[in-house]
Amino acid sequence: MVVAIVLGLLGLILGPWLGILVDRAVDRERLVADHRCPECGSSLGRSSLVPIRHWFLRCGVDPAHRRTRYVFVDVATVAAFALAGVRFGWNWQLGPYLALFAALVVMSVIDFETHLLLNVLTYPSLFVGIFLVLALSGPTGTEDRIWPALIGAAVYGGVLGVAFLAYPPGLGLGDVKLAPTLGLFVGWLSADELVAVRLVLYAMIVAFLLGGLTGVGINIATKRSMRAEIPMGPFLALGAAVIIAVSSPSATDLLTR
Template sequence: MSIYDSRLILVYFCAVAAVLGAALGSFLNCAAWRIAHGESFLKGRSRCPACGHTLGARDLVPVLSWLLLRGKCRYCGEKVSPRYVLTELFFALVTVLCLLRFDLTVLCLRNYVFLCCLFCLSLVDLESYTIPDGCLLIAAGAWLLALPFAALDWGGIGLHVLAGLVFGGGLLLLSLIMDKVLKKESLGGGDIKLFAVVGLYLGFLASLFSLLLAAVLGLLFVLLRRGKGEENGGQIPFGPSIAAAAGAMLLYGGGAVSWYLGLFGAS
C-alpha cells in the first residue's frame, strides 16, 4: 500500500467521523434541550421553536440545512440560532480528534462515549444549572464495561477508582467548608459527582491537572459572563468548565503528565 493510499483512507475515515460527529452533536444538542426542560428526549418530533412547525428530514441535516436555509426557519422565516450549527461543527471536530488520538479501538469508543456525556451534560448545565445523573451513569458504565480492554492491572484499576473517590470526596468536603464560609451553595452536587467520574477516567495526576484547568476556565467563564452582564442570581454553571478540562486532558493530557513527571526525573 502506498503512503498516498493510507492518507486517502485516513482522510476518508476523518470525513466519515466528521459527518457522524455532526449528526450526533445535533442529537445531543436536542437531547440536552429536552432534558433541561424536563421533556422525554426519545419521544416527539423536532419542532421550530418559533412557529412550532414539525421539522422534516430535509430541515434536520446537520450544518447543511442551516447553511442552505441561510439560518432561517423554512416555514416562518424566523432566524435559527447559530448555536445549533456551532455545536454540530464543534462535535464533528471532537469526533475527528478522538479518532485520530485513539484509533479504531474499544478504548476509542469508550472515550468517545465519555466525550458525548461531557458534551451533553455541559449543554444541560448551561441551560438549567443541573448536571443530569444519566450522563454520569452512562460514562461510569462505559468505563466499567471497557475495563478488560484498558491497559490497567488490578493496581491501576484500584488507583483509578481511588482517584474517583478522592476527587469526589475531596470536592464534597471542600464544598461543605465553602458553603459554611460563604453561607451559600458553592459547588453543586452534580459538579462533585462529575469529578468522581473524571477521576475514574483520568486517574490522579491527570485529574489534578483537569481540576486546575477547570478552575482557570471557570474563572474566565465568570469574567466573560460578567462582561456580557449575564448573571443569573449569582448561579454559575461549572459543568462546562470541568467537562472542557477533562475532555482536553483525555485527548492531550498524556503530554502534560509526562512533562510534569519529567520535572522530577520520574518519566
C-alpha cells in the first residue's frame, strides 16, 4: 500500500515532464522545458512543471483552450505507477516496469492524438528493454527469464507482423514496432517459455477485445457503418499492462493452469 502511494506521488511529479515529451513529439520540435497550449501552441511558462498546479493554468491566448492532454497524462502515469508498485513491491523488477509504463503512457497519448507510434520512441524502447533484460537477469539470478522474454518479443512482433501483412488496414506499422517491446516485458514475467507465450497471447487478446469493443462503441455512437479509425497503440499498451498487473505469482498459476 505504501509503495503504491509513494509511486503514485512519483507519477504525479513525473507526469508534467512526460506531458512535455508528448508536446514536443506531437509538434516535432526540440525539447524545451515548458508546456504549450495543445490547441494554439502558446507557452505556459516554467510553472507548468509544478504537479497538479499546471492543470489550472490558463492559455494566455484563449482561456477556453482545453488542456485535457496534461490531465490525462498525469492520471495515466499515477495509475500505471501505483499499479506497478502493487504488482512488484520494492523489488528490482519495479524499475524496468516503471520505465516501460512511462514510455507506454507517452506513446499511447501521442498515438491517440496523431495516430502515429513514432520510431524515435518504439525502437529505443525495444533496445533499452532488451538491454535491461540482459543486464539485470544475471545479477538477480533470473537468467532463466531471458529466453521467455526474448521469445515473448518474437511472438508478439511476429503475430502482429503477419497480421499487418495479411490485412494492412487493420494495424499500423507502428503497432508492429511496439509489439516486441510489449512481448519482451510480458514474457519477462515468467521463467517458463510456454507460460511466457501464453501471457503474451492473453495480452494480445485483451488488447484486441478492448480495441474492438471501443471501435464498435464509437461506430454506434457516431452511427457510422464503417470501421472507426481508432489507433491500436493505446489498447496494445493497456492489454500488456492488464496482464502485467494480474500476473502476480498466484494469478499466473490461475492464468496458465
